[in-house]
Amino acid sequence: MLKLQNISKQFDGKTVLDDISFEIGSGEIMSLLGPSGSGKTTLLHLILGLTGADQGSIVFGDENLTRVPMKKRGFNIVFQDYALFPNLNAYDNIVYGLRNQKGAASDKEVQEYIDFLELTPHLNKRIGELSGGQKQRVALARTLVTKPKILLLDEPLSALDGVIKESIKQRIQSIAREFKLTTIIVTHDPEEALTLSDQILIINQGKIAQFGSPQEIINQPENEFVEQFIIKQLQIKRQNIYNLFGEMYA
Incomplete structure (x- = not known):
């Protein structure tokens, strides 16, 4: 289990993350969802160890990783641009x-x-x-192949569309299930988060707007921001979300 407790982060005196707490179980897929500039990529980097928290703790299993450097955490990331070497096959x-x-x-x-x-x-x-x-x-x-303890994905579907996008979504879900690999995904797309994740952490202006399952977020949005962000960005009514995603939310 990965557990973050009261995580806060500032850059140049500006609060980017404010009192972030959540837990994810082994083999679960969680999406970090929010508009541009909400703090979701900073949170991903904090989990990976690319940057440190000003306050709070990051615990994986029984180990406190808050001050553990990135190389010793055993997590790994797939960046948005893949970061592959063009000179190699x-x-x-x-x-x-x-x-x-x-x-x-x-x-x-x-x-x-x-x-x-x-x-x-x-x-x-x-x-x-x-x-x-x-x-x-x-x-x-x-x-x-590096056998990461947690898989982090930064906008893994943003450059894809159509059948290819759906295929990669299925691959990510299969990886999490097959290898019991806890997976955290950054996305700005509610549809991706709703159809891909076990849990969704919605961030707005550095704070948690809601944390819950796709079903909970659709059925019980906790505030106006969540409802507006989910419904308006998809440009469909709540009932049509059920029709779009089928029996997944039945």
Whole structure:
């Protein structure tokens, strides 16, 4: 379980995150949802260890990670632009970080991840020869082979659309279930959060607007901001959300 308690963060005297607390269970998918500038990416970086909290604690299992540096936390991230090496082929990108990492995947496990993500036909291709969905799968494989304790995804679907977007959503859900891997996703898109997540943390101006399941957020928005952000941004009425997402929320 990952537990954040009373996390606050300021930059240049401006409060970016204010008293953030939540818990996520093993293998759950949680979306950090909110408009641009709400603080969700800063919160992701705090969890990863790219930046430190001014106040509060970050606990994973029984270990307090608040002052533990990023390299020792055992978390890993897939950035929005994938951050792949264009001069290497897909396979070399996947195994790039394994050379000096203890506890990383064996050759057999690497192949299992490649098979799981259906990347075998693309292993010898350069990054420039891959589609957006294929690049995203390579980035996911490169992260999975390091056996992260938590998987962090920064806007993983923003550059994708249509069938490819739905396919990657299904892959992310399968990864969390198959490997019991707690997954945290940053998104500004309510539809992505509602259809992908077990829990959603909605942030507005650095504060928690609501934390709950997709069903709770649709059925019981706790304030006007949540209702307006969810309903208006989707541009449909609440009843139509049920129709759009089908039996998922029945």
